[in-house]
Amino acid sequence: xxxxxxxxSTLSVQEGDSAxxxxxxxDSASNYFPWYKQELGKRPQLIIDIRxxxxxxxxxxxxxxxxxxxxxxSLHITETQPEDSAVYFCAAxxxxxxxxxxxGTRLSVLP
Amino acid sequence: xTEVTQTPKHLVMGMTNKKSLKCExxxxxxxxxxxxxxxxxxxxxxxxxxxxxxxINESVPSRFxxxxxxxxxxxLHLHALQPEDSALYLCASSQEELGLxxxxxxxxxGTRLTVT
Numbered sequence: 001x002x003x004x005x006x007x008x009s010t011l012s013v014q015e016g017d018s019a020x021x022x023x024x025x026x027d028s029a030s031n032y033f034p035w036y037k038q039e040l041g042k043r044p045q046l047i048i049d050i051r052x053x054x055x056x057x058x059x060x061x062x063x064x065x066x067x068x069x070x071x072x073x074s075l076h077i078t079e080t081q082p083e084d085s086a087v088y089f090c091a092a093x094x095x096x097x098x099x100x101x102x103x104g105t106r107l108s109v110l111p
Numbered sequence: 112x113t114e115v116t117q118t119p120k121h122l123v124m125g126m127t128n129k130k131s132l133k134c135e136x137x138x139x140x141x142x143x144x145x146x147x148x149x150x151x152x153x154x155x156x157x158x159x160x161x162x163x164x165x166x167i168n169e170s171v172p173s174r175f176x177x178x179x180x181x182x183x184x185x186x187l188h189l190h191a192l193q194p195e196d197s198a199l200y201l202c203a204s205s206q207e208e209l210g211l212x213x214x215x216x217x218x219x220x221g222t223r224l225t226v227t
Contacts (some may be wrong), residue, residue: 032210041203043218044154089153095210096166099144101153 002027004092006102013080014110021105023090032093035075036101037063039086043078047088048075080109114138115219117202123225124192132187132222142166142208143185144216145177146201154201160185161208161223192226199223 013019025033034049050057050064050073057064061080066073077084077111090102115136124130133218134143142161146154160179174196177189185202199221206214 031154034209034216038204043220045218046215049215091153093209098167099159100167101155101210104151104153 002094002098002100004090004100004102006090006105008105009103010106012106012108012110015080017080019075019077019080019084019107019109021075021088021090021107022072023074023102023103024093025092025100026071027094027098028068028071028076029097030092030094032095033059033064033073034091034093035062035064036089036091037086038089038104043055044089075104077107080107082109082111085109115202115204115217117200117219117222119222120220121223121225124189125227126192127192128192129188129190131154131189132150132200132224134185134187134204134219135183136204136217137183137216138204138206139182140204140206140217141182142205142214143179144203144205145185145187147196148199148202148221157187159208166208187196189224192224194226196224197224 006023031052036044037047038044061078063076087104093099118133145157148154157171158177163179174191178186201221202219203216205216
């Protein structure tokens with residue numbers, strides 16, 4: 001089955017700096033890679049996603065890159081703000097088979 | 112309306128009880144999902160329904176029984192649970208099953224279940 005690793009487990013950055021979170025997956029058949037943000041006591045919310053036929057996607061301060069050959073994908077947040085503080089989960093979806101989340105990264109943006 | 116609702120918000124049940132969790136969406140989504148999330152852990156997929164048919168069952172114990180009575184409703188029937196089943200149970204929905212296209216998955220607020 002699929003296995004998703006995520007690094008780092010915790011990340012502290014100064015407000016205005018960039019944050020990068022990396023994930024690797026094991027199942028080459030996985031074709032959809034979303035990123036979720038979960039604030040304490042709240043539901044996960046999709047912040048950006050990418051499909052296996054695309055190498056990069058950007059939405060304002062957030063970008064995701066995918067390297068299918070190496071089976072890894074990364075989340076980039078620029079100009080971080082205190083409200084970006086949360087737990088971020090990457091995930092890998094293999095249609096009809098499985099959907100596995102990474103263990104999460106706790107991001108703290110220090111004012 | 113981009114909301115997934117779940118009832119109840121909290122549930123405490125004994126190991127011999129039978130209870131049900133309910134999830135509802137009125138966005139016309141054809142895929143619905145159940146997840147289990149323990150504290151400080153990622154959500155774990157339990158079941159996926161696509162067009163009211165079970166698409167994925169992640170080897171969940173039979174004490175958890177899903178039901179999709181129509182395209183807007185998803186239930187999770189609970190029976191003879193163990194204390195280690197205590198967790199936040201999240202429901203989600205998407206236009207079509209993830210992986211088919213770039214459909215966003217919307218999560219409900221969850222039901223916090225405690226098994227005593």
